[in-house]
Amino acid sequence: MKLKTTILATLMAATSLTAAQAADLRMSWWGGDSRHVATQDALKYCGEKLGHTISPEFTGWDGHQEKITTQLAGGTEADIMQINWPWLPLFTPRGEGFADLNDYADIIDLTQWTKDDLASGSVNGHLQGLPLSTTGRLPWFNQTTFEKAGVPIPTTWDDLDTAAAAFKEKLGDGYYPYEATGADGLDARLLMMAYLTQKTGKTMIDPETGEFLYSVEEIKEGLDLYKRFQDEGAIIPWPEVAAGGNRPLHENPAWADGHIAGTFQWDTVYSKINDPLQEGEVLVPTKILLAEGATNDGVYRKPSMLFSISKNSKDPKAAAEVVNCLLNDSGAIEILGTQRGIPAAKGAYEQLKAAGAIEPQLAAAHDIILEATGPTISPLNEHPQFVQVFGDILEEFAYGQIDSETAAEEIVEGSTDVLQGLQN
Known part of the structure; x- marks a missing residue:
């Protein structure tokens, strides 16, 4: 009888312990149907494995930031949230908006x-979010066009000038070895940033202080490089791109047939820009072009999105268990695949790569980004106010309305004003 009582007490204690460890959690994210399905399957897997219940809350991209903003203001956010990296300055400017995952x-x-x-x-x-995937900018070149022009694929910025001359001589007008414009000047700005980071060893915006780090003289040097590339035909002039309707690269016939033979794009866009190429055109990723005397690769590497835990969660430890399962458990990794890009977690990346779940060219591009050197990037680089002030002045310069000295002065002054305002 005493033995039965002891066994019963042990079972009751174990049952009580399991109940105490179980948690009811919520998780929110944005995405498309395939991400929604995979994430729900992974949550079911992790929930059953950990003994937790996780209620999914998912939407499309449109309106998701507004939804999270409202929830955070009212303290009604989900325990686990998928957060866009540029939102960090908005939601946690001092590192206190989410739980510190270091804890x-x-x-x-x-x-x-x-x-x-x-x-x-x-x-x-304060660790405010775990990167789900890491992406970065690197050159993609049409190997076929370069072979037709009889010049090797560039490895330095100066090589673009050599290629531009060979393209004009061998292939004629309308052929360009590179492109870097974009409707808001993002491509041009990131090209300049890569060059200046290599030359100076500094990033554009200090990730700790939010300070604009480049001087007028340094910005002028970047602008002069960009103008040289336009004037010599290394890149398509901004006015010409605008006259063509600022169409995305993957929708441009000149890209599809090899007239545009290079671009500075995210490593994750391989399928998008490779699929339109005509038969026989071969696209390859390369290391970032280097400036003479470069101190680093000048890589622009960032998380595409993060998982954050609410500081208001009633059970942050259980939420942390779920996050760890989603990102580090082999079963969840297999379920989620590349629905949020190529995983930043080393184990997840190696597992998917070994399983052949990542296209070879995409994997090669991603390895280049992971191995490239450069200072940490601030999410303020993608703040709408900063993007607008920099892009507007850069566009005036590209159209020849102001010279590089004036543009550099206005960029430094305008950027400094915006960034100081964001810190207040």
Whole structure:
């Protein structure tokens, strides 16, 4: 009888312990149907494995930021949230908007991320989100067109000038070895930023202080490089791109047939820009073009999105268990695949790569980005106010309405004013 009582007490204690550990959680994200299905399947898998119930809350991209903003203001946000990286300055400007994931290092295997990855998700030393995937800019070249022109694929910025001359001589007008414009000047700005980061060893905006780091003289040097590329036909002039309707690269016939033979794009766009190419055109990724005397590769590497935990969660430890499962458990990794891009977590990336779940060219491009050097990037680089002031002045310069000295002065002054305003 005493033995039965002891066994019963043990079972009751175990049942009570399981009940105490179980949690009812919510998770929110945006995406398309395939991401919604995969995420729900992964949540079911992790929930059953951990003994938690996780209610999904998903939408499309449109309106998701507004939804999260409203929830955070009212303290009604989900326990686990998918957060866009440029939202960090909006939602957690001092590093106190979300739970500090460093506090859960005994639950989440943070060793799966590099120091740079963790720094990119941190504000004032507080880890506000774990990068789900890491992306970066690198050159993509049409190998077929370069072979026709009889010149090797460039490895330095100066090589673009050589290629431009060969294109004109061998292929005629209308052929360009590179393109870097974009409707808002993003491509041109990131080209300049890569060059200046290599030359100076500094990024454009300090990720800790939000300070604009380039001088007028340095910005002028970047602008002069961009103008040289336009004047010599290394890149398509901005007015010409605008006259063509600012159409996306993957919708441009000149890209499809090899007249535009290079671009500076995210590593993750391989399928989008490769699919339109005509038969026989071969697209290859390369290392970032280097300036003479470069101190680093000048890589623009960032998280495409993050997982954050609410500081208001009633059970943040359980939420951390779910996050760790989604990002580091082999079963969840297989279910989620590349629905949020190529995983930033090392184990997840290696698992999917070994399983052939990542296209070879995409994997090659991603390896280039991971191996490239450069300082940590601030999400303020993508703040709408900063993008607009920089882009508007850059457009005036590209159209010849102001010279590089004036443009540089206005960019430094305008950018500094915007960034100081965002810090107040």
